[in-house]
Amino acid sequence: MVTNDKTPCAVLFETLKKHGGISNKELASLVLSGRPLSDGRSPVSRVGDRTWVSRFIVHAPIGSLQERYFCDFGVSALRIVARLKSREGRALSSEDVFDLVAGEPGRSMQDVLVACHQDVTVYRNMLDRLSEKSGYTVDERSEIAMVLFVSAGCSGNVRKAIECTLDFSQSAYGRRPVTSPMASSDSAADSSQVPALSLGLLRVVDGYVVGAPYWLDSSVGAVEIGALASEEHSISSVGSDVSALHMRIWRDEEGFWFAEGLGSSNGTVLVNGASGESVVVEPPHAEREGFVSKPVAVRPGDELILAKSTKFLVIEGVPEP
Template structure:
């Protein structure tokens, strides 16, 4: 295996804990590596005193080369890290400080590492924001859940797997960390529209009147796509703000009726602004609305997509 200088989730995890929390690489390896023997009879955890091995095969291993069997259960590993941060070392961290490390400037390096590895950084950040903004929970519960997510994505390098694991872990805590923040509704009828291009439906994220994403293309065949903060499908759209539900709305194509959108029981609503006359249609219950080029799709309070037509290859 070649030594890698590329930005990886595992490398970021080790770097953040070292720089921000004073946990050395071999010490963190003791907490996150598995004690189960590998094929040679030795466990990954038994090798933590070998600094060269830890660096080469764990911390700086190329993306995609790490195996699940190298690591302990993510929740147990995160609990060990939490205990270490709260009881030992030159600086003892309270839960808010732990949350600040994972969710703040230091932890944002994980977003960059996921993007570099072609993982969905939006999905990771949405889950982290859902935890950070949850109401009716203690800061200790939020810090624990955030740490589990950070460790899970660092060890697995797979954001979908890490989010699913963390969601199960949170449910086992019997606390409500996964609800969508409910925002006050605003009038979206005066939003400006985006002109249509060439024939093919796509969604472009718009913020404050400016385009801020490449088009998200929806395949005309199959089941369509889900827009949501924690949507896990390969082609689902997670480029949304924190008030968007985990699975907020679905778009698909009908042979009879063309492109359609439906709200999936979201907390903050789904709206279609007609590009021709600027009328606003709020989707409620089982209501379905047509989507056409020039329309705008609003999910939640502030996430806006311009509905366009074009050829995906032009925007690759």
């Protein structure tokens, strides 16, 4: 049960702090937008102001919390999942993350939504669909469930949360949660065969996911990214300050992915999804004196920032056939 003064956003922060070890400040840095408001400052630039975060985000009255304060809920959810899986001494598995949302820890979100006069039937139905053998991997189920949890907490609106969750599932994994067909004894064995996971890149513009994922095909060697990258499987959906051939990304023989610069003008930075630490893949040309290029490991939940205009969120999933 929740008290009358609780809001969905407060429950979101409280649950992830209590059961995931993510502080309010850290969570605010993961969900708030970097887009400037009317005063010229972005919400994420205020994460160090505990009073502002508490008053205008965590404990803001229902109806006063504006969506423009937040970045894309799918992006936020993937960042949160990455942090939960990498917490030192208390890392959560994908199953743990899913249980945090769908199990007893996440029940308080349903309670507070009911207290806010929201019909949570469809919210519960979504979790039920994800709990069944719906064709998603455990990693995908945990990520989709977290999108539902985050969007419900930030918006306080079940319908909005469902729309965001369905859009994320379609965009990231090429399908939406559906009713599981009744399996015969022969098909039961087949359902245990989990498809191989692939690494993908989601373009993020102004905090929002744009377009479908670019799934990386390890069989073709390195995938080049750049404004004039024209080889098959290359990625050219980039901003104007990205070089013609800016960087490449590939998987080694042991299955690990790496990124390396290709002599770009404006450089590339990787933001570690687990720690938030920035790692220079390649500095801008003007700052490259003495720099020795070497591959940088890339993992799901990381962000690749090419020059200043182009950001890709690294995801893991099963490409649509």
